[in-house]
Amino acid sequence: MSAEAKYAFTVLVSVGALSYLLRALPFALFGRRGEPPPVVRYVGRVLAPAAIAMLVVYCYAGEAASGRMPFAPYIAGAVTVLLQIWRRNPLVSILAGTLLYMFLVR
Amino acid sequence: MEDGGIVRRAFRDSIPVLMGYVAMGFASGVLLAVEGGISCAPAWAAATSATFVSGPLQYIFVDWVRTSQALGSVLLVTLCVNFRYSLYGLSLIDRLKGASLWQKAYIIGTITDETYALQTACRLEGRSGVAYCLFLAMFDHLYWIGGVTAGAIAGVLAQGAFSTERVAAVTKGIDFAMTALFLVILTDQVRERANRLPAAIGFVAALIAFFAFGRANMLVPAVAGIVATFFACRRWMDVR
Numbered sequence A: 001m002s003a004e005a006k007y008a009f010t011v012l013v014s015v016g017a018l019s020y021l022l023r024a025l026p027f028a029l030f031g032r033r034g035e036p037p038p039v040v041r042y043v044g045r046v047l048a049p050a051a052i053a054m055l056v057v058y059c060y061a062g063e064a065a066s067g068r069m070p071f072a073p074y075i076a077g078a079v080t081v082l083l084q085i086w087r088r089n090p091l092v093s094i095l096a097g098t099l100l101y102m103f104l105v106r
Numbered sequence B: 001m002e003d004g005g006i007v008r009r010a011f012r013d014s015i016p017v018l019m020g021y022v023a024m025g026f027a028s029g030v031l032l033a034v035e036g037g038i039s040c041a042p043a044w045a046a047a048t049s050a051t052f053v054s055g056p057l058q059y060i061f062v063d064w065v066r067t068s069q070a071l072g073s074v075l076l077v078t079l080c081v082n083f084r085y086s087l088y089g090l091s092l093i094d095r096l097k098g099a100s101l102w103q104k105a106y107i108i109g110t111i112t113d114e115t116y117a118l119q120t121a122c123r124l125e126g127r128s129g130v131a132y133c134l135f136l137a138m139f140d141h142l143y144w145i146g147g148v149t150a151g152a153i154a155g156v157l158a159q160g161a162f163s164t165e166r167v168a169a170v171t172k173g174i175d176f177a178m179t180a181l182f183l184v185i186l187t188d189q190v191r192e193r194a195n196r197l198p199a200a201i202g203f204v205a206a207l208i209a210f211f212a213f214g215r216a217n218m219l220v221p222a223v224a225g226i227v228a229t230f231f232a233c234r235r236w237m238d239v240r
Helices: A003-030 A038-066 A072-087 A090-104 B003-035 B041-052 B055-067 B071-082 B085-092 B101-109 B113-121 B126-161 B164-170 B176-189 B193-213 B219-232
Strands: none
Touching: A003 B041, A003 B055, A003 B071, A003 B085, A003 B101, A038 A072, A038 B055, A038 B071, A038 B085, A038 B176, A038 B193, A038 B219, A072 A090, A072 B176, A090 B003, A090 B176, B003 B041, B003 B055, B003 B113, B003 B126, B003 B176, B041 B055, B041 B126, B055 B071, B055 B176, B071 B219, B085 B101, B085 B113, B101 B126, B113 B126, B126 B164, B176 B193, B193 B219
16 A cells, blocks of 8 residues: 555544544433533534634645745635625535636636 | 335435535545545545545545645544534434434434534424434435545546646646635634634634644644633633
């Protein structure tokens, strides 16, 4: 197996297992009592938006390193967000933003 | 309701998910084939989509295999992105009371935002409710696997029909789909007031971590900063 395949396999197994564990955990832990402790509810509620915001920064950090046209990701990103605010259609927003970006870095 | 009726009803309810999952899955599959730099992309696409069952993870998987991101950050990101699913399962406990162990195991393992929303919205009780949840989970899961795998196959076929370089030239910039996906999810999240402060905390923590540690090493310190801030600022949050 190549190094990439080995790495991908490790990620496949560990992320797959953790994903399953996360989904199944409440049944194992709180199945009888039916209610998770408030602190788990709190973290579960606030973690998702923070994680997605973090990943947006992570994506833009990659753009900065790619050496492409520096404003392209910001222009395409702004169009994506404005379209999503306006039309609320994720497919349209993502498609339009990505095509615009591909056009800009051509 | 007899079984055929339940299958039809589950299918009808899943049609909006069909379009979304196939389109988003297809794009992530193409991305994996043309940007992932890994052989047998369709097989990886099928295996990862079947087990991750997550849009964000499917897109970021491409970045991981390309940059060989450290396994610690990979698992931490998985934990943060999918932690909410562990709360979703709880409200399904009552609904799945009559289900067999395998049915439960499958329905729980394939929870997504969309599937969960439809499962909780359905008012069917008892055995019918379990059957509905099972078929819905199966339809949505298959749409996702099908979309991602078809995208990867299309990417590989295009590379074969033209050349890897030609395809790379045409698809240059397609990796922005990942950024766009996260921007769209974030936009929808911050419509809700309670999500705004958490999103701002994630944004600032990630920026600080990026400038302090660089892109390759930013995720672990960013998550540490986010969680620490959550506990320090709990009293000012809209949800506590």
